[in-house]
Amino acid sequence: MRKPKVLFAASEVYPFAKTGGLADVGYSLPKALSDDFDVTVVMPLYLTVDRRKFAIEGPTDYFDVMLGSERRTVSVYESRYEGRHYLFVYEPQLCDRDYLYGAPGEGYDDNAQRFGLFSYAVTELARRMQSDIVHLNDWQTALAALIIAEDETIRARTVYTIHNLAYQGDFPKGALTELGIDKRHFTLEGVEFYDRVNLMKAGIGFADAVTTVSPTYAEEILTHRFGCGLEGYLEKHRTRLSGIANGIDTEHFSPQTDESLLRPYKTPRGKLSNKKRYLAEAGLEDAGLPLFIFIGRFTWQKGIDILLEALPQMALMPCNIAILGEGEPQYHPRFEAVAAAHPNVHLFFGYDEGVAHRMYAAADFLLMPSLFEPCGLNQMIAAHYGAVPIVHAVGGLADTVAPIARLQESPAPCGIPFDDATPEALMAAVETALELHHDTKAWSRAATHNMNADVSWGQSAAAYAALYRKISGGAVK
Ligand code: ADP
Numbered sequence: 001m002r003k004p005k006v007l008f009a010a011s012e013v014y015p016f017a018k019t020g021g022l023a024d025v026g027y028s029l030p031k032a033l034s035d036d037f038d039v040t041v042v043m044p045l046y047l048t049v050d051r052r053k054f055a056i057e058g059p060t061d062y063f064d065v066m067l068g069s070e071r072r073t074v075s076v077y078e079s080r081y082e083g084r085h086y087l088f089v090y091e092p093q094l095c096d097r098d099y100l101y102g103a104p105g106e107g108y109d110d111n112a113q114r115f116g117l118f119s120y121a122v123t124e125l126a127r128r129m130q131s132d133i134v135h136l137n138d139w140q141t142a143l144a145a146l147i148i149a150e151d152e153t154i155r156a157r158t159v160y161t162i163h164n165l166a167y168q169g170d171f172p173k174g175a176l177t178e179l180g181i182d183k184r185h186f187t188l189e190g191v192e193f194y195d196r197v198n199l200m201k202a203g204i205g206f207a208d209a210v211t212t213v214s215p216t217y218a219e220e221i222l223t224h225r226f227g228c229g230l231e232g233y234l235e236k237h238r239t240r241l242s243g244i245a246n247g248i249d250t251e252h253f254s255p256q257t258d259e260s261l262l263r264p265y266k267t268p269r270g271k272l273s274n275k276k277r278y279l280a281e282a283g284l285e286d287a288g289l290p291l292f293i294f295i296g297r298f299t300w301q302k303g304i305d306i307l308l309e310a311l312p313q314m315a316l317m318p319c320n321i322a323i324l325g326e327g328e329p330q331y332h333p334r335f336e337a338v339a340a341a342h343p344n345v346h347l348f349f350g351y352d353e354g355v356a357h358r359m360y361a362a363a364d365f366l367l368m369p370s371l372f373e374p375c376g377l378n379q380m381i382a383a384h385y386g387a388v389p390i391v392h393a394v395g396g397l398a399d400t401v402a403p404i405a406r407l408q409e410s411p412a413p414c415g416i417p418f419d420d421a422t423p424e425a426l427m428a429a430v431e432t433a434l435e436l437h438h439d440t441k442a443w444s445r446a447a448t449h450n451m452n453a454d455v456s457w458g459q460s461a462a463a464y465a466a467l468y469r470k471i472s473g474g475a476v477k
Contacts, residue, residue, distance in 0.1 A: 011140035028249035032457035045088035139169025142203030160207035169199030213375035214396030218243030247457035278362035298327030303369030315342035383413030
């Protein structure tokens with residue numbers, strides 16, 4: 001029997017292009033689904049994608065799409081990276097840029113056109129490939145849900161996954177004509193949002209199923225606090241909305257086989273040699289002290305302001321702190337000021353997978369004070385590497401990190417969740433962490449539990465497979 005065909009469309013996919021967790025999902029979810037489905041992943045062929053390294057060939061196909069009144073020619077490239085099928089869409093306006101979406105903290109002015117074009121290309125590919133399911137992700141591909149719903153010649157069912165409701169693809173209303181969206185959709189029920197065009201609404205309103213990346217976030221986004229203005233619209237479409245927590249790719253993130261590490265390891269004991277090596281690399285001293293790490297985008301969502309307020313006080317404690325990230329420029333000098341005053345604080349500005357992996361291996365604790373977190377991957381990666389996550393208990397962080405007191409009964413990793421998004425609550429959690437670290441046995445029990453906890457894609461992939469079957473009404477077996 002033929003496997004059902006899934007076209008998985010995302011604006012970034014690891015290892016070709018990545019700015020955040022979406023890229024990780026674009027790599028690992030299709031991989032986890034590939035036993036049961038014939039999955040093709042499609043993304044833009046940005047200038048920054050290394051065609052040679054990933055054996056990307058082509059063009060293997062061309063077609064035209066209409067972007068409003070403009071005809072655009074799209075070329076298609078392909079790769080069989082790690083035995084899976086990847087398609088890359090090339091069109092100069094979409095792809096020939098220094099950044100994927102714009103300089104840090106900014107977006108290119110023509111992003112509506114760029115990703116509108118990508119959405120039309122995805123739709124055309126779904127038609128040509130006769131996909132059974134088109135799985136769309138975030139605002140960059142949301143328009144495809146509307147186009148497919150309107151086009152009777154495409155039989156595919158659509159799933160739309162919200163990875164972060166804060167980024168909605170909100171544009172001036174001129175985008176309507178530029179993207180050739182029928183004016184009758186410029187209503188409250190359609191893509192209109194305060195007299196502007198909101199592409200996220202096309203995904204929520206027109207996909208056959210809408211998911212977000214954790215059960216708690218699926219509930220939270222129905223509230224004023226987390227709904228980013230779309231809570232009412234989401235409430236209206238609630239029956240099609242569900243939450244499926246992400247997993248991590250436990251082959252890629254494996255302390256046992258990780259090539260970035262000095263000594264891969266199987267138990268928390270093996271962390272010490274990695275910690276020593278990392279401390280030397282970072283110019284930090286004393287492997288006996290607990291090492292706290294933060295890895296992530298410097299943006300308000302990640303709780304950077306809380307972290308920055310707590311850092312000077314934290315740095316006075318007996319510990320080391322290492323921070324890896326990049327993002328909004330205003331944060332960089334603030335971090336630098338703390339590091340200049342405290343030799344036990346190390347900064348690494350930039351994006352570096354190798355450094356990130358070595359930090360996970362070295363860390364005793366991960367700091368994740370996010371104000372909101374659709375799912376978050378760092379906490380699962382850190383746990384899998386035997387660190388204990390300290391998290392603000394929201395969204396996916398609440399779903400994937402149980403309090404240490406519940407270690408016995410929890411299949412999820414355990415850590416130190418805190419309830420209030422304040423520097424004081426973070427500091428209280430850090431103090432708990434210091435006590436835990438002092439109690440070597442308790443720390444090692446927690447670290448061992450975390451290394452053995454199931455954070456793989458297994459259960460989540462099964463949930464997506466069930467959803468695909470449900471919306472296809474039995475057409476997908
Ligand atoms: P986001 O909101 O950015 O998608 P997630 O926690 O879902 O956050 O995913 C973040 C991913 O990006 C993780 O794989 C994390 O290790 C990685 N990451 C984030 N910042 C950096 C960085 N500066 N260098 C290396 N990896 C990073």
